[in-house]
Amino acid sequence: MVNEVVDVEAVRKDFPVLQRKVHGRPLVYLDSAATSQKPQPVLDVMTRFYEDVNSNVHRGVHALAEEATEAYEAARGKIARFVGADPRGVVFTKNTTESINLLAYSWARPRLREDDIVLSTEMEHHANIVPWQLVQPEAGFDLRYVPLTDSSRLDMAAFDEIVSTGRVKVFTVTAMSNVVGVINPVAEMASKVRAANRDAIVVVDGAQSVPHLPTDMLALDADFLCFSGHKMLGPTGIGVLAGRVDLLDEMQPFLGGGEMISNVTLEGTTFNEVPYKFEAGTPPIAQAVGLGAAVDYLNEVGMDVVRRHEVELLEKAIPALHSLGRVTVHGPVAPEDRGAAISFAIDGIHPHDIGTIMDREGVAVRAGHHCAKPLVRTLGSAATTRASFYIYNTLDEVDALVDAVEATKRFFDR
Amino acid sequence: MALDDLYQEIILDHYRTPRHRSADLDGHDVHVHHSNPLCGDELDLRLRVADDKVDGLAYDGDGCSISMASASAMSEAVIGRTLSDADDLAEVFRLMMHGEGLKREDDLLDGVAFQGVAKFPVRVKCALLGWMALKDAIATYRGGSQEHRVTHE
Numbered sequence: 433m434v435n436e437v438v439d440v441e442a443v444r445k446d447f448p449v450l451q452r453k454v455h456g457r458p459l460v461y462l463d464s465a466a467t468s469q470k471p472q473p474v475l476d477v478m479t480r481f482y483e484d485v486n487s488n489v490h491r492g493v494h495a496l497a498e499e500a501t502e503a504y505e506a507a508r509g510k511i512a513r514f515v516g517a518d519p520r521g522v523v524f525t526k527n528t529t530e531s532i533n534l535l536a537y538s539w540a541r542p543r544l545r546e547d548d549i550v551l552s553t554e555m556e557h558h559a560n561i562v563p564w565q566l567v568q569p570e571a572g573f574d575l576r577y578v579p580l581t582d583s584s585r586l587d588m589a590a591f592d593e594i595v596s597t598g599r600v601k602v603f604t605v606t607a608m609s610n611v612v613g614v615i616n617p618v619a620e621m622a623s624k625v626r627a628a629n630r631d632a633i634v635v636v637d638g639a640q641s642v643p644h645l646p647t648d649m650l651a652l653d654a655d656f657l658c659f660s661g662h663k664m665l666g667p668t669g670i671g672v673l674a675g676r677v678d679l680l681d682e683m684q685p686f687l688g689g690g691e692m693i694s695n696v697t698l699e700g701t702t703f704n705e706v707p708y709k710f711e712a713g714t715p716p717i718a719q720a721v722g723l724g725a726a727v728d729y730l731n732e733v734g735m736d737v738v739r740r741h742e743v744e745l746l747e748k749a750i751p752a753l754h755s756l757g758r759v760t761v762h763g764p765v766a767p768e769d770r771g772a773a774i775s776f777a778i779d780g781i782h783p784h785d786i787g788t789i790m791d792r793e794g795v796a797v798r799a800g801h802h803c804a805k806p807l808v809r810t811l812g813s814a815a816t817t818r819a820s821f822y823i824y825n826t827l828d829e830v831d832a833l834v835d836a837v838e839a840t841k842r843f844f845d846r
Numbered sequence: 847m848a849l850d851d852l853y854q855e856i857i858l859d860h861y862r863t864p865r866h867r868s869a870d871l872d873g874h875d876v877h878v879h880h881s882n883p884l885c886g887d888e889l890d891l892r893l894r895v896a897d898d899k900v901d902g903l904a905y906d907g908d909g910c911s912i913s914m915a916s917a918s919a920m921s922e923a924v925i926g927r928t929l930s931d932a933d934d935l936a937e938v939f940r941l942m943m944h945g946e947g948l949k950r951e952d953d954l955l956d957g958v959a960f961q962g963v964a965k966f967p968v969r970v971k972c973a974l975l976g977w978m979a980l981k982d983a984i985a986t987y988r989g990g991s992q993e994h995r996v997t998h999e
Contacts, residue, residue, distance in 0.1 A: 814886025
C-alpha cells in the first residue's frame with residue numbers, strides 16, 4: 433500500500449550520510465539538485481552485486497554472467513516502467529549530459545540542414561545547450577533559444593513565434609529548471625511544435641523532474657527523455673536516454689566498440705539492435721542495478737508522495753525566505769508551479785560568502801552559476817545561492833535554512 | 847580551521863570600506879579585465895604609471911568579499927611602488943596563498959591577513975584575483991598595450 437504522507441524520520445534512517453555532522457553540527461543537506469544522497473538499500477544492492485554476482489553482461493555462458501545480465505536487464509525494465517518507456521528504448525548512458533550528446537550527434541547531426549531550427553531555451557542547463565552548439569557548425573541548422581520573461585518563465589509568445597515558422601525540427605527543453613525550479617508546460621509546447629512541423633522531435637531534459645515528479649513519457653509527449661541516476665537516489669556513472677524505438681532504430685551509433693555490434697569484419701560492421709547499439713563497451717552494470725534499486729525505493733515511497741512532501745516543504749520555505757529582509761527568492765512563488773530547487777539572493781552579500789557561512793552552520797547549499805549561465809545572467813547576477821530539497825528533508829531543516837540565512841546577514845553586518 | 851581565519855576583521859573592513867574602488871581612473875595607461883568564470887567573479891583594474899611607478903590604481907568588480915577585499919588591500923600595498931617592486935610583491939602574495947612561505951610581511955600591509963584564506967583551497971583563487979590582475983596590468987603596460995582580458999580557469 434502506498435502511503436499518503438511520507439514518514440520522513442523513517443526515510444532519513446535509510447540514508448547513512450544524513451547521520452553525520454559537519455563542522456560539529458548536524459548536516460542539513462540542501463544540495464540534492466546537484467546530487468542526491470543514497471539510501472542503504474541502493475548501497476546494499478550494489479555491494480551484493482559485487483560480492484555475489486559480479487560478471488560482465490550479455491557475452492558469457494556461465495552462471496554469473498547470466499545472473500549479471502538478468503540483474504542488468506531487470507533494472508532496465510524497472511526504469512522503463514518508472515517513466516512509461518519501452519524497455520527496448522531505454523539506453524544506459526553515463527548521465528543526462530551524455531544522453532543529450534548522443535541525440536545531438538546521432539540524431540541531429542546527420543539529419544538537420546540549414547533550413548532547420550533546433551529550439552532550446554535560455555532556461556537550460558549547459559548540458560542542453562553545448563551539445564547542440566558542438567554539432568551546429570557541421571549540420572548548419574539554426575540554433576535558437578526561447579527567451580525568458582521577467583519572472584524567469586519561458587516566454588510563450590516568443591516560443592509561438594519561432595514555432596510558427598514550421599522550421600523547428602528539434603525542440604529540447606528542461607521539464608524543471610535546476611536554478612529557479614520552474615516546471616515547464618512540456619506537453620503543451622510539444623503539441624504546438626508537432627502541429628507546426630510533424631517531423632519535429634521533442635527532447636526533454638528530465639534531470640531535475642524525473643527524481644521529483646511522477647513522470648510518464650506519453651503524458652509529457654516526449655520522443656526522448658534524458659535523466660541521471662545520481663539525482664534520484666542512485667549512484668553516479670549511470671544515466672538514461674529513454675526514447676522511441678523507431679527513432680533509435682534509424683539512428684547511427686554514438687560510440688563504437690564491443691557490445692554494440694552484431695558482426696565485425698575488417699571491412700565493416702553490422703550493429704546490434706537497440707538499445708545495445710548505443711551501449712558500446714562494458715556498461716556501468718553495478719550502477720544500473722543500483723539505479724534499479726533506487727527506482728524501487730522511490731516506487732515504495734510513491735512519486736506522488738515525494739511530490740506532495742516537497743510541496744509541503746516549499747509551502748513553508750518560500751514564504752519564510754520571502755519574509756526575510758534583503759532576501760530575494762528567484763522563480764515562481766506558488767509551489768504548484770515549481771520544484772524544490774530554490775535560488776535566492778541576499779542583497780549585498782555574494783553567494784560564495786553565503787555558501788561558506790551557511791556551511792559553517794551545517795547547511796549545505798550551492799553557490800554559483802549552477803551550469804546555467806544564460807539563465808543566471810537574466811537574474812542580474814553571475815551567481816545565486818541555491819537550496820534544494822528532497823524526500824529526506826524535514827520542515828525543521830527549512831528553519832535551519834532560514835536561521836543560517838539570518839546568521840549570514842549578522843556575520844557580515846557585525 | 848575557524849571561520850575567522852577566512853573572514854578576519856581586517857578583511858571584513860576592506861570589504862565594507864573598500865579603498866581605491868572605482869569604475870574609472872583619470873588618465874589611466876592600462877585597463878585589464880579578469881574573471882573567474884567558475885565562480886563568476888569579475889574584476890576591472892586600471893593602472894596609471896608615472897616614472898615607472900604605480901602612480902594610480904583603481905579596481906571595480908562583482909565578486910565575493912574575499913576577492914573584493916583582497917583587491918582593496920592590494921591597492922594600498924602597491925600604490926607608489928615601482929612596477930618591478932609591485933610585480934615582485936604580487937609574486938610574494940601568490941606564494942603566500944599557496945602556502946609557500948611569507949616574505950616582505952611589512953610591505954604586504956593588510957594583505958598579510960589573507961594568509962588564513964590559504965586554508966580554504968576553494969577560496970584561494972578569490973584572494974588572488976586582484977593580484978593576478980595587477981601582474982597582468984604591469985605586463986600589458988610593458989608590452990605596450992592598453993587593454994587585456996583574462997579568463998582564469
